[in-house]
């Protein structure tokens with residue numbers, strides 16, 4: 001992540017705000033934040049994958065649909081089905 005104003009890579013860490021890393025640009029002095037987990041998929045996508053799994057879709061076809069690997073889908077389904085059992089709720 002470069003500075004949104006001047007595109008400089010020169011930056012210093014300036015703490016974090018609400019789960020986002022905050023940076024201060026050394027070139028122009030502006031502050032900006034970046035998501036700490038920018039590569040992670042949001043929960044809504046994981047729940048969608050789980051829903052598709054419940055409807056009978058394969059890991060591979062779900063992954064293709066959502067643009068992730070079938071391994072990711074498998075891990076989400078495993079995690080969500082475990083959570084569903086533990087909390088005993090039907091709303092997934």
Ligand SMILES: [Zn+2]
Pocket residue numbers: 003004005006007008025026027028029030
């Ligand atoms: Zn800058």
